[in-house]
Amino acid sequence: MAAWNQRIADAGLGDEQALRAWLAGRWEMPVTVRQGDAGLDFAGPFVRGDRTDRHLALAWGDVPGDGTLRLFRACKFGLADIDPDLVEDALRPGRRLVARVRLTDAPGNPGCADLAWSVERAP
Numbered sequence: 001m002a003a004w005n006q007r008i009a010d011a012g013l014g015d016e017q018a019l020r021a022w023l024a025g026r027w028e029m030p031v032t033v034r035q036g037d038a039g040l041d042f043a044g045p046f047v048r049g050d051r052t053d054r055h056l057a058l059a060w061g062d063v064p065g066d067g068t069l070r071l072f073r074a075c076k077f078g079l080a081d082i083d084p085d086l087v088e089d090a091l092r093p094g095r096r097l098v099a100r101v102r103l104t105d106a107p108g109n110p111g112c113a114d115l116a117w118s119v120e121r122a123p
């Protein structure tokens with residue numbers, strides 16, 4: 001927890017309100033869905049993994065002076081396990097699939113195990 005708090009302090013996010021704003025990120029990632037003999041398959045510039053382990057990834061890291069990324073946290077959002085009916089609903093015009101994830105656990109430590117998929121109207 002001390003390292004996590006130091007990263008927050010280094011980012012200039014000393015108060016709880018600023019921390020919550022920083023953690024309330026939003027990312028949009030285009031995904032192509034194909035129906036095949038083996039079921040749904042996912043592709044796109046952000047989709048990773050083989051056919052049985054398609055997923056999106058979200059990673060956090062530090063970039064020191066030498067420009068290399070030092071990863072300190074990552075989340076893997078599995079696509080193969082999403083209910084196919086939910087995906088079909090998201091493919092309708094004006095709809096999109098949304099993943100919501102809590103990036104911290106109850107004590108405030110980094111986490112990403114609390115993931116929920118839903119379908120919403122596209123903006």
